[in-house]
Amino acid sequence: MIWVIGKNGMLAKALAKLLPQAHFTSRNEVDICNFDEVQHALKAEPQFIINASGFTEVDRAESEPEKARLLNAIAVENLGEQCGNRNIPLIHVSTDFVFDGSKEGPYFEDDPCNPLSVYGKTKREGEERLLAVNPKATIVRTSWLYNPKIVGFTETIRKLMEQKTELKIVNDQVGRPTDVNLLAQALLKLKGKPGIYHYASEAPRSRYEWALEVWRETPGICKTLISIPSDEYPTPARRPTNSVLSTLKFQSL
Ligand SMILES: NC(=O)c1ccc[n+]([C@@H]2O[C@H](COP(=O)([O-])OP(=O)(O)OC[C@H]3O[C@@H](n4cnc5c(N)ncnc54)[C@H](OP(=O)(O)O)[C@@H]3O)[C@@H](O)[C@H]2O)c1
Structure with a gap:
């Protein structure tokens, strides 16, 4: 049995299409912050585990650190330790927001981390704690997830384009959008491969360029897309200006 944590999330839903026999749990079924519940769930002796859960609301994390x-x-450290004790392979998902964006060019797995936000800091702490207790764990950092049919930035933009005639989009955050369905496939290829891997599926672009692509396909009632710098669109959490992930290590597999 394969256990996937985070049943109702974007990534878990993509995994469900590939792993119809797997056991998916929501936080109501197994709250991974509750160590007893995790221990109980592990008694079913899963063959391997994918942790697709997370506190993923980047701005909300600033007020709920x-x-x-x-x-x-x-919770990631505890899960990793318990998996290590039982020799159960664990794939954990992390983020491009562990980097501060000051590098010119793409980030490699061993580049220094310096997260700017609470979300990024806690994800980085999770990576460090996990590898300290379970060096065999697999960590996959990914970026800018979207599901072509359902959710993510593209869908948010599409909805806004149905409501507004003018949209302002930041032009100084550059990253690699990732089709969550391709990420799900990549995770399965990385099972049992220890260490950190980067996975992103598309070429780098700015948020503005990405919005422009959506606009060309489905402009809705939106007539004008305005490109703005991040400081004209303040958010509670700071985001890296460059979070382009190099995927050479993954590709070399
Ligand atoms: N979205 C992105 O753009 C992005 C970018 C880079 C990295 N990532 C990483 O990719 C992973 C998946 O992201 P996602 O966008 O699919 O996340 P998501 O849609 O926000 O789903 C996260 C899931 O975590 C589960 N969860 C929350 N608290 C829990 C708890 N105490 N115990 C067990 N499960 C709990 C929830 O599952 P239930 O609702 O089923 O309880 C929630 O649906 C995360 O690690 C995230 O940091 C995401």
Whole structure:
């Protein structure tokens, strides 16, 4: 049996299409912040585990740092330790937001981390804690997830284009959008491969360029897309200006 944590999330839903026999749990079924519940779930002796859960609301994490840390770091360490004790392979998902964006060019797996936000800091702490207790664990950092049919940035933009005649989109955050269905496939290829891997599926672009692509396909009632710098669109969490992930290590497999 394969156990996937985070049943109702974007990634878990993509995994469900590839793993129809797997056991998917929501936080109501197994809250991974509750160590007893995790221990109980592991009694079913899963063949391997994918942790697709996370405190993923980047801006909300700024005002709820302890909740974010509990799920993104402390719970990950516990899960990793318990998997290590039982020799169960674990794939854990992390983020491009562990980087500060100051590098010119793509980020490699061993580049220094310096997260700018609570979300990024707690995800990085989760990586460090996990590898300290379970060096055999697999960590896959990914970026800008979207599902072509359902959710993510493209869908948010599409909805806004149905409501507004003018949209302002930031032009100084550059990253690699990732089709969540391709990420799900990549995770399965990385099973049992220890260490950190980067996975992203598309070429780098700015948020503005990405929005422009959506606009060309489905402009809705939106007549004008305005490109703006991030400081004209303040958010509670700071985001890296460059979070382009190099996927050479994954490709070399
Ligand atoms: N979305 C992105 O653009 C992006 C970018 C880079 C990295 N990532 C990483 O990719 C992973 C998956 O992201 P996603 O966008 O699919 O996340 P998501 O849609 O926000 O789903 C996260 C899921 O975590 C589960 N969860 C929350 N608290 C939990 C708890 N205490 N115990 C067990 N499960 C809990 C929830 O599952 P239930 O609702 O079923 O309870 C929730 O649906 C995360 O690690 C995220 O950090 C995402």
